[in-house]
Amino acid sequence: MTDNCVPRLSIAVQTALGPFCLQASLEVGAEPVALVGPNGSGKTSLLLSILGLRQLQRGRIVLSDEVLFDAALAIDRPTEERHLAYLPQDFGLFPHLSAIDNVAFALACRSERVNPRQRRDQAMTWLDRFGIGNLAERNPSRLSGGERQRVALARALASSPKALLLDEPTASLDVEARVEVRAFLAESIRSLGLPTILVTHDAMDVEALASRVAVLEKGQVVACALLRDICSAPPTSFASRMFCSSRVSGSVGIAGPFCNEDVRHN
C-alpha cells in the first residue's frame, strides 16, 4: 500500500529500431534518471515510445497504477491520455500564442468546461509562480531561452502531469542561460517529486538534475545506477568519455563533482 504513494514509471519495451532492437527496461521513481548514450543509441526513440508516439512491438509501460501500454493486453493509451509532460529540446512553445495563452492551452486541454476568463486567471497564477507574470503577453519569439523554458515548464505543469520527460533541456541555450536554466530546473524537479527522465549529452546536466544514470548503447540499457557508481566504473566507453574525462571536472571547477551528489541531496 505504501508503494502507491510514490509515483513510479516502469518501462519494459522492445521494438525494431533501424539496424538494431530497442530493448529497454527502466524503473523511475522520485529520483530523476538521466538517459545518456551516443547519437543513434535510441534515447529519443525511447522517449517517444513512452509518450506513445512510436509504435512498440512488445512490452509494458506503467505509470503509478495506470497501464499506459501493454502489448499482451493490447492496451495502448493515446498520447493525450498519458498525462506525461514532454519538454523537447527547443521547449516546443506554440509560436502563434503568447506566453499566457500557451499555458491556457494546457489548461483548456484538461478542463473543457472552465470559461476562458477563469482559465486566463489560472494561467496567470502559473506564470506568477514561475516569476514570469510580467511576460504574460509576450510571444515566445520575444522571450529569452531561460524565460521560454519557464513558460514551457509552467505550461507542462498546468496540464497536471504524472511524470516528466525532458529532451536535452539545455542543449539549445548559450552558456549563461544554461547555468540559469539548470539551476531552475534542478529546483523544480526536486520540489515536484514526479518520475523524471532526462535525455542529455551534457555531464553537467546529469550532475545537476539527475541522481541516477541509465546508459543506452545500441538500443539496450546496459547500466542503470547511481551517478557515482557509473563514474567509478563506467560500463561503456561512451560513459567513460562523458563522465570521467578531466574536461568535465575541469569545467565544473571542483575536484570531484560527482562525489558531492549525496551531500547536495541531503
Added chain:
Amino acid sequence: MTQAALSRARSRRLYSAAMVGLGGCLLLFIVLPFVALVLDGGPAAILRGLGCALTWPALRLSLGTTLVSVVLVVVGGTPLAWWLARSRWRSARWLEILLQLPVVIPPAVGGIALLLAFGRRGLFGGTLERLGWTPAFSVVAVIMAQVFVSAPFYLQAAVQAFGRLDPNLLAVARSLGASPPRLLFRVALPLARPWLIGGAAMSWARALGEFGATLMFAGNMTGKTQTLPLAIYTALELDIHTAQALSLLLVVFAFALLLSLRRFNRGVELTRQPATP
C-alpha cells in the same frame, strides 16, 4: 598581368550581358502581351466591350461559381490534406500523386472524364438520373469542373504546410492533452494558415481561369454555364475588343487577388522561435 585582368573584365561583362539579355527577353515576352491587353484599341473600345451583353452574366456566374468552388475545395481539402500529411500508410503517397493528376492533364481530358463519370450516359450518370439529378450542362457542372481542376492546388499547398509543421510542437500539444480536433484547430491550422490561404488563392485563380473542362462538361450557354473564360472565347468571334475587355476584367481580378494575398501573408508571417535568444 594587366592582360589577364582585362580579359577577366571582358568575360565578366560578357557574362552580365548574356544574363541580362536572356532574362530580359523572357521578361519582355511576358510583359508585352499585358501591355497590349491594356493599351490596344484605347479606353473607348474597352468600355464599349464591357457594355457587351455577354459581360455581366458571365462575370456574375464566374464570381459565384468560383466562390462556391473554393469553399468546397477548402472544406473537403483540409481534412484530406491533414490525413495525407500525417499518414504513415504507403498508399497515401500514391494517393497524393493521383490527386495531382488534374494539374498535369489537359483540362479538356478532365472534362471528358467528368462527362464519362457523371454525364447522362456516364458511369454514374444513370444512377444520378434515377435519383432525379443530372448535373451535366448545368451550373452544378460548372462548379464540379472547377473543383476538379483547382482542388490539387490547395491540396498540394496544404499537404506541404501540414508536413512542414514542427513535429515537436504536435507532440507537445498531444502530451498536454490536446484532443485530435484541438490539435487540428488550435495548433495545426493557425500555424499552417499562411500557406493554406496561399493554396486557396491559387486554387481560386485556377477555378476562375477554368475553360476546357467547363466547356466539355458544362457547355457554353450564356447566362447559364458561360463563365468569363468561355465568354471571352465566344466574344472573340464577335469582336476582339469585347474579348479584350473581358480579359482585362479577369486580369484585374487575378492581380488584385495576388496583391491582397501578399499583403495578407506579410501580416501573418510565421514567427519561428530562434534557436538561441
